[in-house]
Amino acid sequence: MLEIKNISFKSDDGKDIVKNISLNVESGKIVAITGPNGGGKSSLAKLIAGVYEASSGSILLDGEDISGCDITDRAKKGISYAFQRPVSFKGFTVRDMLSIAAGRELSDDELKELMGTVGLCMYDYVDREINQNLSGGEQKRIEIASVLARKTKVNIFDEPEAGIDIWSFQKLIDVFKNLRSVSSATQLIISHQRGILEIADIIIVISDGKVAVSGKPKEVLPTLFEMDAYQNCPVGKRCSNE
Amino acid sequence: MNNITGDLLFKIGVDKDAFDGAYSLRENGACSGLKSTDNIKIEKHPEGEGIVIKISSKTKGEKAYIPACVTKSGINDIVKNDFYIESGADVKIIAGCGVHSEEGGHALHSGLHRFFVGDGASVEYIEKHIGTGTSTDKRIYTESEFVIGKNANVTVVSEQIGGVNNALRNTKATLEENSVFTVRERLLTDNDDTVDTVFDVVLNGEDSKTDVVSRSVARGNSFQKYVSRIEGNAKCTGHTECDAILAENGSVEASPCLAAKNGDAELIHEAAIGKIAGEQIMKLCSLGLTREEAEQKIIEGFLK
Numbered sequence: 001m002l003e004i005k006n007i008s009f010k011s012d013d014g015k016d017i018v019k020n021i022s023l024n025v026e027s028g029k030i031v032a033i034t035g036p037n038g039g040g041k042s043s044l045a046k047l048i049a050g051v052y053e054a055s056s057g058s059i060l061l062d063g064e065d066i067s068g069c070d071i072t073d074r075a076k077k078g079i080s081y082a083f084q085r086p087v088s089f090k091g092f093t094v095r096d097m098l099s100i101a102a103g104r105e106l107s108d109d110e111l112k113e114l115m116g117t118v119g120l121c122m123y124d125y126v127d128r129e130i131n132q133n134l135s136g137g138e139q140k141r142i143e144i145a146s147v148l149a150r151k152t153k154v155n156i157f158d159e160p161e162a163g164i165d166i167w168s169f170q171k172l173i174d175v176f177k178n179l180r181s182v183s184s185a186t187q188l189i190i191s192h193q194r195g196i197l198e199i200a201d202i203i204i205v206i207s208d209g210k211v212a213v214s215g216k217p218k219e220v221l222p223t224l225f226e227m228d229a230y231q232n233c234p235v236g237k238r239c240s241n242e
Numbered sequence: 243m244n245n246i247t248g249d250l251l252f253k254i255g256v257d258k259d260a261f262d263g264a265y266s267l268r269e270n271g272a273c274s275g276l277k278s279t280d281n282i283k284i285e286k287h288p289e290g291e292g293i294v295i296k297i298s299s300k301t302k303g304e305k306a307y308i309p310a311c312v313t314k315s316g317i318n319d320i321v322k323n324d325f326y327i328e329s330g331a332d333v334k335i336i337a338g339c340g341v342h343s344e345e346g347g348h349a350l351h352s353g354l355h356r357f358f359v360g361d362g363a364s365v366e367y368i369e370k371h372i373g374t375g376t377s378t379d380k381r382i383y384t385e386s387e388f389v390i391g392k393n394a395n396v397t398v399v400s401e402q403i404g405g406v407n408n409a410l411r412n413t414k415a416t417l418e419e420n421s422v423f424t425v426r427e428r429l430l431t432d433n434d435d436t437v438d439t440v441f442d443v444v445l446n447g448e449d450s451k452t453d454v455v456s457r458s459v460a461r462g463n464s465f466q467k468y469v470s471r472i473e474g475n476a477k478c479t480g481h482t483e484c485d486a487i488l489a490e491n492g493s494v495e496a497s498p499c500l501a502a503k504n505g506d507a508e509l510i511h512e513a514a515i516g517k518i519a520g521e522q523i524m525k526l527c528s529l530g531l532t533r534e535e536a537e538q539k540i541i542e543g544f545l546k
Contacts, residue, residue: 051524075530087525090485091457091543100539101529146529 001027002048002154002186007057009040009047017043019209020057025202027062027153028184030176032191032200034224040209041190042084045156048188049081050074061153078153082160084190086143088131094142095126101149117175118145119168137163144172148179155179156188161196173199197221243267243274246313246374250340253403254370260307260336266293268310271319282306282333292322292354295335299328299360310339315347315377322354329360329391337369339384341406343377352383361391361418367398373405378434381408388415390423392447401428401545402437411439417478419447427456428545431464431492441470445478445507454482459541460492471499474507483512487544489537 002025009018018040025031033041046052048059050071058067066074089097098114099105106114112122118141128134130142140163147155161169173195176187189196197203203220205213213220243251247269251260261267264282267275276293278284281301285294295306312319327333343349359365373380382402390396402409415423423443431437443452452472460466472480486494498511518540526536 049528051528071524071527072530072532075528081528083521083525083528087519087521089522089540089543091546092540096543100526100531103530150529 001025001060001062002188003060004048005058005060007044007047007054007059009043009052010055017209018047018054021206021209021211023204023211025186025188027186028180029201030180030187030189030199032189032197032203033206034190034192034197034203035206035212039207041206042158044206045081045158045188045190048154049079049156051081075150075152079156080147080150080152080154081156082143082147082158084158084162086130086136086139088139090129090131092130093127094130097130097142097146098149101146103150106149114145114149115141117148117171118142119164119171120145135163137165140164141168148175151183152185154186154188156190158190159192160189161191161193169193169195194221197224243269244313246342247311247340250311250313250342250372250374251309253372253374254309254338254340255368256307256309256336256338260309263305263307264295265307266295267307268319268321270312270314270317279304284308287322287324290322291320292324295323295325297325297327297331297333299330301328301331301333303332303334305334305336307336309337310351310353312339312341312343312349312351315343315349318350318352320350320352323356325355325357327357327359327363327365330362331360332364334366335368337367339369339371339382341373341380341382342375343373343380345376347377348379348381349373349375349377350381350383352381353385355384355386357386357388357396359388359390359394359396362393363391364394365396367396369398369400371402371406371409373407375405378407380406382406383410385410385412386414388413388423390415390417390421392419392421394418394421396422397424397426399426402430403428404430404432406437407433407435409435409437409439411437412442413440414442414444415452416444417447417450417452420449421447422450423452425452425454425456427454427458429456429458429466430461430541430545431459431466432461433464434462435464436466437464438467439469441482442473443471443480444473444475445480446475447478448476450476450478452480452482456484457544458484458486458494459489459545460486460494461489463491465492466494468494468496469499470497470511471501472509472511473501473503474509475503477504477506478508480507480509481511484514485544486515487541488515488517489541
């Protein structure tokens with residue numbers, strides 16, 4: 001169980017980015033976080049992972065307060081985070097990265113399976129450096145694989161669909177569904193994609209740093225997509241009108 | 243061979259099999275072992291300290307080891323080695339140098355190496371340099387010159403992996419038609435170490451190619467100066483790249499220089515110097531590494 005209590009975050013210039021958000025996320029669930037760009041979704045994910053430090057509030061993992069833990073300790077306690085923009089590493093091969101993620105050397109069979117789940121052929125990629133010679137989509141898949149390699153309690157994916165082709169995207173959805181059926185890991189997925197929102201157990205709409213709407217897909221989706229300009233932040237408009 | 247020599251040889255990658263084939267071992271300014279094979283003849287240099295290595299065209303996939311170690315303070319080891327690689331030979335030469343000296347002393351190895359590479363030959367030259375001991379005056383100076391014939395392929399893997407307080411590393415190459423010269427350099431400096439590394443590659447032959455890539459890490463108060471010059475005198479391609487990571491107060495000065503003297507010469511240079519990106523550390527920390535472990539992993543990967 002992941003509990004977020006009254007979490008807030010201010011940017012360096014003092015702007016309120018996340019405003020007093022509270023959430024309870026049960027183990028084994030897929031939680032999709034959506035909402036307009038700039039609304040605070042990624043910041044919330046980074047607060048949970050420990051990339052950002054909250055200005056107030058607390059985060060509990062299985063009852064343990066991890067608010068004071070840095071990113072390393074949170075990773076060790078079972079939180080994984082797939083960055084929205086993957087990082088390049090000169091000299092690091094895909095094999096290196098996935099082995100660090102797993103905490104041990106991975107066999108070719110394990111790498112083959114892991115990379116296959118994100119639509120990459122192991123033999124074509126495993127010894128390539130994670131640098132600008134890989135496309136954005138290829139780097140994104142490796143980033144997702146680095147989280148899957150960890151087998152942790154909470155997996156956070158920040159817009160996993162970005163840069164991924166339709167075939168691989170559908171495969172990724174299957175990966176999320178499969179993870180739910182075979183493990184008790186919680187998956188927190190930030191996404192604008194209907195395909196992901198539809199498989200979620202809970203959808204949380206974040207707008208203007210606050211939870212605007214939350215509920216099951218059948219409750220949230222009709223309203224969300226009836227708005228004719230979801231991409232133009234209607235959720236935000238609706239919240240401010242309210 | 244004393245224990246320090248054994249340790250230095252291990253660190254520069256000279257394994258126990260080294261002495262089965264052709265080799266020349268140099269210790270404290272003198273030859274302490276030398277062996278030829280049918281295809282690789284090693285003799286003392288007629289002009290003084292050093293060796294002459296003659297590699298016949300029958301050589302296919304053989305290795306020759308020529309390490310040098312300075313294990314005592316007060317030694318100035320100055321050596322001249324000439325390599326004659328016949329047309330069509332295929333050889334791997336493992337060189338490398340270790341210098342050891344304790345506090346207050348100094349140790350120097352200075353090597354002048356000349357390679358005459360015949361047409362169609364393939365040469366892989368690997369050298370690792372390391373310093374051990376508490377002295378702050380351990381020096382390695384090397385000057386390597388490659389004269390590369392037609393259709394030949396030369397790869398140089400050169401590493402200075404720590405503990406050398408002062409180094410001068412000059413490498414020159416001239417290439418004939420359709421030949422290839424590849425360099426992969428790795429440097430790690432710390433404390434008050436200084437290193438000057440210079441590459442000067444002249445592409446004289448049609449369709450000759452060179453690729454010179456240096457990756458380095460400057461820690462402590464160390465200073466590295468990197469100069470890489472490629473001259474294209476024919477239809478040719480050349481690329482030189484210097485990537486450096488700065489840690490603590492380390493500093494790096496990089497000067498790539500291209501001289502295209504033929505309209506069909508295609509020459510490229512790249513240089514990037516900076517600290518380890520914060521996002522790289524953050525990514526590895528998100529996988530459970532501490533900041534220090536992340537930095538170490540990044541440096542190890544970068545210099546790999």
